[in-house]
Amino acid sequence: DTEVTQTPKHLVMGMTNKKSLKCEQHMGHRAMYWYKQKAKKPPELMFVYSYEKLSINESVPSRFSPECPNSSLLNLHLHALQPEDSALYLCASSQRGIRKTGELFFGEGSRLTVL
């Protein structure tokens, strides 16, 4: 069982809607990530939070707005999305620092459909 929980598992929204994806972990990890995965493609990094601060934004359009309210929680706020934004959105977490371990823990993802 994954220790990173994502909700909702499925979301359908119109282009004018505002919705949010939520990710939670209780492993004490201090780095959290959002990835986007289109069908039959590898995951693509969107955002990285380190110690609740945004450290990496991979030139993601502003219609995607991440938020890290505390070390256990990561949100992705969605507004005015396009149909091409339909994808699987994956959240991941890791201990801070790569020298000792490289392991990312992924959630099962939230499958988003934009109509």
Place this chain on the structure above:
Amino acid sequence: DAKTTQPNSMESNEEEPVHLPCNHSTISGTDYIHWYRQLPSQGPEYVIHGLTSNVNNRMASLAIAEDRKSSTLILHRATLRDAAVYYCILSPYNNAGNMLTFGGGTRLMVKP
């Protein structure tokens, strides 16, 4: 970022060993080699990682070439549950926040 090259797909028979290759000819001295796999309808999961020496864990073995320009993930006895996309990824040790850039991956099909 250094790139990896993997075959698009491979087939294996159940209970036989599987060797999944990865080429990374532009690897730098501080790049770790990571392997993740993604089962159908799930998020990726960590398999193994290493720097220079071969590594073993309960899931698999990682064999790293002496010049580090290639590596091989070895599943000792493939099961149907091992059917997944396997990603070979490089990540520098000083990479901020452990982020990993996924390449194309190898889709492993296991036949009963």
